[in-house]
Amino acid sequence: MASIQETIEALRDKLHHYNYQYHVLDNPVIPDADYDAMLHELIELEENHPEYQSDDSPTVRIGGEPLSNFVKVQHETPMLSLGNAFHDQDLRDWDQRVKNGTGREDVSYVCELKIDGLAVSLTYENGRFVRGATRGDGTTGEDITVNLKTVGSIPLRLPEDANLEVRGEVFMPHGSFQKLNAAKEENGEALFANPRNAAAGSLRQLDPKIAARRNLDIFLYSIANDRGKGLESHHEALEYMKSLNLKVNKETKKCASIEDVIAYVNHWAEERKNLNYETDGIVIKVDSLPLQQELGYTAKSPRWAIAYKFPAEEKMTTLIGIELS
């Protein structure tokens, strides 16, 4: 007969696994009703046995008591912004600067969809999610750990005792945005103008139960401090993140030349309308980490990355933000 503690731990492991399958792999392995039944069994066990409380139990995802305010967080390494490109030629000019700066002709790149959400930093200690913060001004952000714990695609535990900080973009999928605004319109409340504002507004709620209802999601795109992992390239870093159950966008692609990058950009300029989340461009990064080091940074952004911005769509909206187009 398993002890209460063993029963609680076994339930937590199962629910973490089902959650990963559902939110990260988009591959549910049990019916939602079964997941909910197990979660409520765990809630009851934890209420009856507070001595076994744990702040990375799946039950924290429903959100606890509201905060009175957000604590400030200093980012160990600044969360930088990106230089912009608007035309294919801007990308070719940037590629030439990269080649001049490194003295290399064989520079390969990684292309990532530029997710239009809220940039966040996630810190894991001994494989546990211990802190999440907004980008803020790049140096100082706000501690929104309790709200980020409600995001199903953010693992509360990693499959190994890793110590790392990763960065990514939290976003609200289109379907959730439309449902949220429909509910707000129903209640005569002000609507969110776009999914980015809805995601930011949801994460900056002091009441985590509100964030938990907003069906937010995340894509992670960089490791801020790969303490001793000895990674050589950005695409290896992304593979390592995936091996830690972290959600990385599946459209990310390694490109052998700037012409391949331009082909990727032109493909997604059209294809992005079929995605169920907002993008506002493509982020292109030099793949080699040693070459990134060599190129370094300007005052506010890396020389080894650039954002190709898609033209902002002219959307007719009424005063309260209902799109007419």
Ligand SMILES: NC(=O)c1c(N)nc(OC2CCCC2)nc1O[C@@H]1CCC[C@@H]1O
């Ligand atoms: N929004 C994104 O999808 C995205 C991305 N895919 N990759 C990066 O790489 C960072 C790391 C090096 C410099 C920027 N940044 C992104 O967004 C950030 C948020 C704030 C400034 C950039 O837009």
